Every structure is written in C-alpha cells, then in structure tokens.
Amino acid sequence: MEHYAPHPSSQFEGFYSKFDFESGAHIALIICSVPKASTRPHMVSFTYYPKSGSPIFQREEFVDSIERNITDTSSNAFELRIPGIGYMAVHANGTTSYRLSAPEWSLEADSDSVTTWRADKNTPEGWMINLPLPLHWHVHSINSPCSFVLSIPPLGDDHPVADRKGRGHIHQEKNWANSFPDAHMWVQAFNTNDQTGVCLAGGKIMGQTAYMLGYRSNDLVLDFVPPFSVSYLNMPFLSPFMSVDIDWETRSFSISVSNYVNKLELKARAPKEPGWFGLASPFPDGHRPNFCRESFIATIDVTIYESEGCHQCHATAPRLHERDLYHSNCQSTLPSASNTIEKNGALSSIPMAFLDRTGSTRKRSRACEECHRLKIKCDVSTSLGGTCERCSRTNLECIPAAPRLQRNRINELEVQIQELRKALRKQSSSTSPSSSLEDYDAAVLAFLDARIPPSKQQKLLSLYAHHAGAAWPVVRLPMKLNYIRARSPVLLLSVVVFSVTQNAQGTELEVHDELVRETMRILGDEVISKGQRSLELVQALLVATFWSKSTRKGQQVSCYQLVQLATDMAIDLGIAGPLLQPSPAAYFSMHEDPTSFEARRTWLACFVALSTSSISTRRPIAVSWDAHHRECLLHLESTGDPSDILLCQIVRIIQLVDEISNCLCLCQSAVFVDGNDYNTYATVKHLKSKVDAWVAQIPPSLASSQTLKVWQHVAMVYIYELVLHTPTNKASFAAPFIPGRIIVKDFPKPANIIPFLQTALEALIQHCHAVINTATEMDPTLILGLPTFCFAPTVLYSLFVLVNLLVASTDPTNTYGQCLSKDNFRIEQCGLKLRMLTAHMTSLDPAMSCFTTRLFDATSWLEQWYGDYSTILGRYETNLLKDTEMT
Numbered sequence: 001m002e003h004y005a006p007h008p009s010s011q012f013e014g015f016y017s018k019f020d021f022e023s024g025a026h027i028a029l030i031i032c033s034v035p036k037a038s039t040r041p042h043m044v045s046f047t048y049y050p051k052s053g054s055p056i057f058q059r060e061e062f063v064d065s066i067e068r069n070i071t072d073t074s075s076n077a078f079e080l081r082i083p084g085i086g087y088m089a090v091h092a093n094g095t096t097s098y099r100l101s102a103p104e105w106s107l108e109a110d111s112d113s114v115t116t117w118r119a120d121k122n123t124p125e126g127w128m129i130n131l132p133l134p135l136h137w138h139v140h141s142i143n144s145p146c147s148f149v150l151s152i153p154p155l156g157d158d159h160p161v162a163d164r165k166g167r168g169h170i171h172q173e174k175n176w177a178n179s180f181p182d183a184h185m186w187v188q189a190f191n192t193n194d195q196t197g198v199c200l201a202g203g204k205i206m207g208q209t210a211y212m213l214g215y216r217s218n219d220l221v222l223d224f225v226p227p228f229s230v231s232y233l234n235m236p237f238l239s240p241f242m243s244v245d246i247d248w249e250t251r252s253f254s255i256s257v258s259n260y261v262n263k264l265e266l267k268a269r270a271p272k273e274p275g276w277f278g279l280a281s282p283f284p285d286g287h288r289p290n291f292c293r294e295s296f297i298a299t300i301d302v303t304i305y306e307s308e309g310c311h312q313c314h315a316t317a318p319r320l321h322e323r324d325l326y327h328s329n330c331q332s333t334l335p336s337a338s339n340t341i342e343k344n345g346a347l348s349s350i351p352m353a354f355l356d357r358t359g360s361t362r363k364r365s366r367a368c369e370e371c372h373r374l375k376i377k378c379d380v381s382t383s384l385g386g387t388c389e390r391c392s393r394t395n396l397e398c399i400p401a402a403p404r405l406q407r408n409r410i411n412e413l414e415v416q417i418q419e420l421r422k423a424l425r426k427q428s429s430s431t432s433p434s435s436s437l438e439d440y441d442a443a444v445l446a447f448l449d450a451r452i453p454p455s456k457q458q459k460l461l462s463l464y465a466h467h468a469g470a471a472w473p474v475v476r477l478p479m480k481l482n483y484i485r486a487r488s489p490v491l492l493l494s495v496v497v498f499s500v501t502q503n504a505q506g507t508e509l510e511v512h513d514e515l516v517r518e519t520m521r522i523l524g525d526e527v528i529s530k531g532q533r534s535l536e537l538v539q540a541l542l543v544a545t546f547w548s549k550s551t552r553k554g555q556q557v558s559c560y561q562l563v564q565l566a567t568d569m570a571i572d573l574g575i576a577g578p579l580l581q582p583s584p585a586a587y588f589s590m591h592e593d594p595t596s597f598e599a600r601r602t603w604l605a606c607f608v609a610l611s612t613s614s615i616s617t618r619r620p621i622a623v624s625w626d627a628h629h630r631e632c633l634l635h636l637e638s639t640g641d642p643s644d645i646l647l648c649q650i651v652r653i654i655q656l657v658d659e660i661s662n663c664l665c666l667c668q669s670a671v672f673v674d675g676n677d678y679n680t681y682a683t684v685k686h687l688k689s690k691v692d693a694w695v696a697q698i699p700p701s702l703a704s705s706q707t708l709k710v711w712q713h714v715a716m717v718y719i720y721e722l723v724l725h726t727p728t729n730k731a732s733f734a735a736p737f738i739p740g741r742i743i744v745k746d747f748p749k750p751a752n753i754i755p756f757l758q759t760a761l762e763a764l765i766q767h768c769h770a771v772i773n774t775a776t777e778m779d780p781t782l783i784l785g786l787p788t789f790c791f792a793p794t795v796l797y798s799l800f801v802l803v804n805l806l807v808a809s810t811d812p813t814n815t816y817g818q819c820l821s822k823d824n825f826r827i828e829q830c831g832l833k834l835r836m837l838t839a840h841m842t843s844l845d846p847a848m849s850c851f852t853t854r855l856f857d858a859t860s861w862l863e864q865w866y867g868d869y870s871t872i873l874g875r876y877e878t879n880l881l882k883d884t885e886m887t
Contacts, residue, residue, distance in 0.1 A: 003138040005076040006068035010176040012282040018171040023162040024051030026296045037286035042066045053275040053297045109148040114141045124212045137201045140172040224257045227861030240740040260868040263305040270298035372401040444489040460496040467785035468499040473643040474605035475539045488536035498547040502849035513551040541566035546787035563609045575599040577628025600632035611658045612790035618734040653711045669730045675723040681756040713770040714794045720764040737800035747808040758819045771798035776833035780840040788851035831863040
C-alpha cells in the first residue's frame with residue numbers, strides 16, 4: 001500500500017471510492033486536499049446515484065482540515081480523519097472501513113478483500129510511479145466486495161430499501177500531484193458476472209497527451225502505458241500506436257491503442273441528459289465547483305486483437321475478446337484555461353464542466369465577481385433574469401466584475417502586434433528605406449519588450465553566454481544589451497526566444513508559444529518577404545536552427561529549411577570563400593569584411609549545421625568541406641580565444657563524421673558497403689585511426705569535455721553502423737529514431753562471419769553504450785544548453801542502433817547471435833539511466849519547451865518495448881523448442 005498511503009509533500013491528493021450496489025445504484029465518494037489552497041482546501045464529496053440515473057443526491061462538504069495519519073509504518077496502513085464527519089481507514093491487509101456522517105447523509109461500509117491492479121504489478125504506472133511526474137494515478141482495488149449501511153433522510157421514499165443496507169463492490173484509487181494537469185479523462189467499468197473490467201485515465205500532461213489503460217478478464221490481463229499510449233510531442237505522425245477521438249456533442253470517447261502484442265479499441269458513450277453530475281476539482285487556489293462532469297450510465301465497448309508471429313508486430317489476428325460493459329463510468333475534467341469545445345475535432349479533452357449551450361444561454365462581456373474570483377466560466381442565462389448559472393444555483397447576488405487592468409493590458413499587446421504587422425506591410429511602400437527599417441526594428445523591440453522586459457532580456461543574454469553560447473559557441477554575442485538592440489533586434493529576439501527554456505524565460509506558456517510563432521514569422525518576413533541579408537540575420541537563423549522549438553500545437557518551421565536559408569544567405573554575403581560566389585541579385589550586398597572573426601565563425605557554424613543535417617536525414621551535404629573551411633578553422637585555432645578553440649574541436653569532429661559518411665556512402669541509399677568484406681575492413685581501420693588522431697590532438701583544457709567525448713563515440717557508431725546494412729535498409733537509419741522504424745526483418749544474415757565483422761559487432765555495442773553512459777552522466781543544465789538540432793538526436797540515434805543490433809542478433813535464424821549474447825546489450829540499464837536523466841531535465845524544463853527535453857522524454861518507449869520484445873522472443877523460442885521435441 002506504499003502508493004495508496006498519503007503523500008504529505010504533494011500539492012494535492014484525492015482518494016476516490018466508487019461503490020457499485022447489487023441493486024445497480026452507485027456512490028461516488030471523494031476525499032481530497034489541496035493543503036496550500038487559500039479557499040476550500042479540503043473536500044468530502046458524496047454522490048448517491050440510483051440505478052435509473054435520477055434523482056441524484058449530491059453534497060460537497062468543504063471542511064477546515066483532513067488529517068492524513070499513518071497507523072502502521074510496516075504496512076503503510078492509514079486513516080483519513082475528517083473532524084465532524086468521521087474517517088476512512090485502510091487496514092494493514094488492504095481492506096477499508098468507512099465511517100462518515102454528515103448533516104444530510106451517513107455511510108458505513110467495510111470491504112472484505114482487495115483486488116489489486118494485477119498480481120505482478122500493484123499500480124498502473126509501474127516503474128513510472130517513482131518518477132517526479134506532475135501527476136500520478138494509483139488504483140488500490142479494482143473490485144473489492146463490501147457491505148454497507150447508507151442513510152439519506154432528505155430522499156425519503158426516493159431512497160429504495162435495497163440501497164439502504166446490503167452488499168456491493170468498491171473500486172478504489174487516488175491521484176496526487178505536484179502540479180495540475182491541463183485536462184483529464186477517466187473511464188472505468190467492471191462486470192462482476194464474468195469478471196471483466198476496464199479502467200483508463202489520462203489526458204494532457206507535460207505538453208503531451210498520454211493515457212494509462214488496463215483491461216481484465218478471466219483469461220486476459222492487458223496494460224497499455226506510455227510509450228505506446230502516448231501522443232509524442234502531440235504530433236500524430238510520432239504516435240503510431242495510439243489514436244483518440246473525443247466528442248462532447250455526442251457524449252462519446254474512443255481510443256485505439258496497441259503494443260507489439262495486442263491492440264485494444266475502446267468506445268464509451270453516455271446519454272446526454274439526465275445522468276451527468278458535476279464535481280468540484282482541485283486547483284492551486286482550492287476546489288472549484290463543477291469543473292468535472294461524470295456519468296454512471298455510460299456504455300463501454302471493448303475489442304481486443306492479438307498479433308501473430310515473432311516479428312509481425314503490426315499484423316492482427318481475428319478478434320479474441322469483445323465485451324459490452326454496461327452501467328459504467330465516463331468522467332472528464334476541463335482544461336484549466338478553456339471551457340469551450342474545439343470545432344476542428346482535434347480534442348484532448350471533453351469540456352463536461354458546464355451546462356449544454358442552448359439558444360437561451362449567452363456570453364456576457366465580463367464575468368461576475370464570484371466567477372471571476374474562482375476563475376471559472378460565467379454563463380448568463382436570460383431565463384434566470386441576467387443571473388449566471390452558478391450564482392443562481394448557490395443563491396448569490398450576480399454582480400458583473402469591474403473592468404480589470406489585465407484585459408486592458410491584453411488589448412494593448414494586441415495593438416502592438418497589429419502595429420508590428422503594419423510596419424512590415426509598410427516596408428514596400430515607404431519613401432525612406434532607412435526610416436522604414438528603423439520603424440520596423442522599433443516594432444520588433446516593442447513586441448519583445450511587451451513580453452520580456454529589458455531587464456530580463458539582459459539576464460537572458462548573460463544566461464545564453466554562460467550556458468548555450470558556452471556549450472556550443474557557434475554564435476557569439478556582445479553582453480551590452482543596448483548595443484545588440486540597436487544593431488540587430490531580430491538576433492536578440494532569436495536568442496532570448498530559442499536558446500532558453502520557457503521556465504528560464506519566465507513567461508507563461510501562451511506567451512512562450514506566441515514568441516516562438518511570431519519570431520519565426522519575423523524571420524520569414526526578413527528573409528523571404530523583404531530579402532534582407534546580413535551576418536546577424538544568418539546568425540539569427542542559425543540560433544533558430546540549433547535550438548529549434550515548436551509551439552504546444554506543434555507549429556514549427558522545419559529547422560532543415562532554416563539551415564539552407566542560413567547557408568545560402570552566408571554565400572550571398574561573400575563569407576563562403578572564393579569558390580562559392582554570391583548570386584547575381586546579392587552581388588552588391590556582400591559583407592564588408594568577409595574574413596573577420598565573426599564571418600569565419602558563422603561560416604564554420606553553417607558547415608556544422610549542414611553536416612549534422614546531412615547525416616541525420618541521410619541526404620548528401622549541400623556544401624562540402626573545402627579549402628576556405630580549413631583556412632577559417634586554422635585561423636581561429638591560431639588566434640582565437642578558448643571558446644573558439646572549443647568551436648574548432650567541434651568543427652573537426654563534425655568534419656570527420658562527414659568524411660566517414662562519404663567514405664562509407666552513408667548518405668547514398670543505393671550504394672551498399674558490405675560489412676562482411678575484408679576490403680571494407682581496410683576503410684574502417686583508416687577511419688578509426690583518424691578518430692584516434694583527433695582524440696590525441698584535443699587540447700588539454702578540453703580533454704575532459706563530455707560533449708566532445710559523446711561525439712567521439714558517435715563517430716565510431718557511424719563507422720560500425722554498416723554491420724547492420726543491407727542493399728535495401730539504409731534509409732531506415734535516418735531520423736526520426738522511433739520504435740515504428742526499428743528493423744524487424746531486413747538485416748544482414750551472413751553465412752560465415754569474418755573476424756573483422758565479429759570485432760565490429762562488439763565495438764558497435766561498446767560505443768553505443770559509451771554514448772548513452774556519457775550523456776546520462778552529464779549535467780542536465782549543460783544538456784539543455786547543447787543544440788536540440790544535433791546533440792539529443794545523436795544520443796537517440798545510438799540507442800536506435802543498439803536496439804536494431806539487438807533485434808538482428810536475437811533473431812533465431814541469424815548468425816549474429818553466435819557472436820553476441822542478449823545480455824551484452826544491457827537494455828534495462830540504458831533505460832534506467834535515460835529515465836533518470838529525463839526526470840532531472842523535466843524538473844528544469846517542466847513544460848518541455850525545449851526539444852531536447854521532449855526527445856529524451858520520448859526514450860521512455862525503450863523499457864516497454866524491451867519487455868514486449870522479450871515476451872515475443874520467449875514465446876517464439878518456446879514454440880520452437882516444442883516443435884523440435886515433437887520431431
């Protein structure tokens with residue numbers, strides 16, 4: 001009962017008990033605390049729900065305190081004591097006693113036993129229960145038999161005798177959290193006749209949409225948890241295992257989720273009215289009434305499919321289980337910032353917290369004082385004489401709130417955006433180009449200042465210099481804010497928006513999204529609409545490339561396109577050397593000093609971006625390494641400062657990776673290099689010696705650099721990757737590195753393995769582990785400062801290669817298994833290290849505004865995948881053994 005016991009440090013904690021009586025009636029009992037709330041911090045919510053769904057009796061008792069006491073430390077038995085009402089006691093054996101008496105109702109109940117989530121896993125979250133996630137969900141018992149005595153005097157004869165004393169079953173669970181989710185969905189049902197049940201919870205969390213789901217029957221126990229039941233980055237093409245459809249208008253919810261063994265389709269629907277009742281929900285300021293809607297007369301249909309074959313992960317057999325579960329639950333919580341349903345169908349929650357909108361309901365320009373204080377939707381109905389629904393229900397005087405300065409401030413910001421857009425449109429018709437440019441720069445600065453004050457901009461500049469700019473010194477900035485504001489407002493905007501997290505930026509999520517969206521639009525106007533060219537604009541594009549971001553809705557310009565724009569502009573400025581001449585249109589706008597330190601740094605930064613883009617997408621590089629690159633490198637190495645020395649080492653290893661790619665034809669899908677060929681061995685040996693030579697020449701001041709160490713081992717992984725190549729699978733090693741792209745069939749199967757290949761297989765595992773180990777030992781703050789464009793993807797690439805090699809070597813028909821044991825791969829240890837790193841990173845970037853955080857968070861698929869793959873492999877080997885014995 002470790003997870004069911006109280007969590008004193010949580011921001012809120014709620015215990016939910018759902019009683020199903022033999023008569024078909026239900027009780028929903030919630031005991032919830034928000035200890036630091038200023039109003040209504042503690043609540044006991046009691047809802048009696050008859051079989052017919054009407055009339056519903058509900059009382060929400062807001063009390064001064066709820067005592068959460070551990071009564072037995074060895075078993076984590078505990079009591080929730082509510083002064084003046086009673087207690088809920090969970091005993092050492094897991095059973096529960098309820099002794100609650102309020103002015104208009106009383107309940108005495110005792111469970112006989114506990115039905116845990118499953119025998120080998122006592123909580124839906126599994127290992128994730130120990131992570132510092134914003135919200136946790138634990139199910140104590142899915143169907144405990146119980147006895148009860150219930151009294152509700154106000155109902156009189158409407159309270160059936162069968163519902164006053166008898167037998168039933170209890171479903172018990174709890175939530176606790178350190179922050180509050182944007183939206184939440186809950187579905188639960190259990191058919192005691194055939195012992196079939198389902199329980200689901202999830203919604204929007206940490207900028208993603210994720211669910212946890214369990215299905216139970218006499219012959220089947222299934223769990224679906226992230227990374228399968230999750231929408232990565234809220235992008236459908238990165239969510240191949242799950243799809244969700246929510247439609248409040250029809251009161252329906254459906255989800256389809258699969259793993260490598262099973263697929264589950266669930267459809268829940270409930271009548272519109274009657275049957276829905278409101279519940280108060282926990283918020284930082286206290287419990288807000290009617291922020292959740294729930295029905296106990298929903299119908300839930302569940303269909304299960306099972307895959308066939310060891311590597312046929314996506315093939316499905318005829319349906320195994322099909323169940324209709326009646327008189328069940330469907331619950332949803334509103335997004336905290338919205339209360340209207342979206343019309344485009346891309347929903348992450350059902351807005352069930354408010355009354356169905358009809359022709360008699362209208363929207364008032366301002367909320368009433370009470371609704372404004374509670375920060376809830378204020379619906380004014382003409383049928384109620386201009387009184388909002390909440391004030392009418394609670395017998396309060398409905399007084400429109402006075403105008404707030406906040407609304408005026410929002411209007412002011414909207415005007416500034418319009419002025420910025422007008423300034424952009426005026427550029428083409430202005431009679432004075434210089435004055436127009438000044439107006440435009442002023443509009444950009446006004447837009448930035450309205451969201452991030454100048455004092456904060458100065459701090460963010462310093463933060464960039466000491467973190468992102470120090471870890472990856474491709475763009476150097478002066479520390480004088482006024483200087484950069486006067487010289488290049490767009491570069492300043494790009495740095496303060498892209499190079500720091502939303503948490504460090506100190507902005508609200510909506511403001512952060514607006515900054516990302518508008519900054520990218522401003523860059524587009526500068527480059528495409530106006531045709532501007534400057535060294536600072538190239539640098540702004542590079543910053544937006546290396547530390548690329550998207551909004552929470554996934555709106556994002558491709559960073560690969562930004563690389564091309566930055567490189568083309570750099571060539572037009574004349575900083576690319578004599579072999580690359582500017583385009584005719586740019587001939588008279590070349591940079592005045594193409595050999596300055598800034599120009600040389602910027603051109604080398606363009607090469608780093610181009611090369612890492614090439615190896616990631618497996619496309620030939622647009623501009624190859626040439627003599628001018630080498631001249632810039634040697635010049636910075638001989639006369640530059642320590643930051644330039646680090647940049648030069650980064651350039652050297654990136655150039656070496658580019659050479660590896662060219663020698664082994666990694667970006668030429670039609671060219672096959674055989675890893676089981678002695679001629680290949682000579683090339684590999686030559687490239688390995690070059691990597692060793694680079695390591696030997698690293699200056700002593702950078703010898704301990706973990707960033708360079710990661711790139712050293714990544715270069716070796718690129719060298720040995722060819723042991724997994726076939727004439728037809730090379731494109732599979734391009735990004736994105738997600739489970740759906742793991743090679744399950746098309747890998748090499750040499751009849752005879754030469755000694756070089758055996759050595760290469762072992763070395764590939766060693767270097768993949770070295771990349772993961774080094775990265776997970778790094779300071780999370782340093783990792784957040786490294787470019788999202790090319791650092792985190794290389795770590796994911798190494799993990800992806802390691803998993804592909806595992807699949808190839810464990811295939812019973814492949815000779816790789818003769819050289820490698822499954823234990824050599826240490827997948828579970830890698831998963832644990834990545835999980836701990838992700839936990840530290842999300843504590844620094846809780847909104848996952850940085851793509852690096854999102855990418856490392858996406859590695860959570862590894863452990864679930866490994867467990868499922870081991871199950872499939874074990875099943876295959878067992879069947880193979882049986883077939884062998886029979887023959």
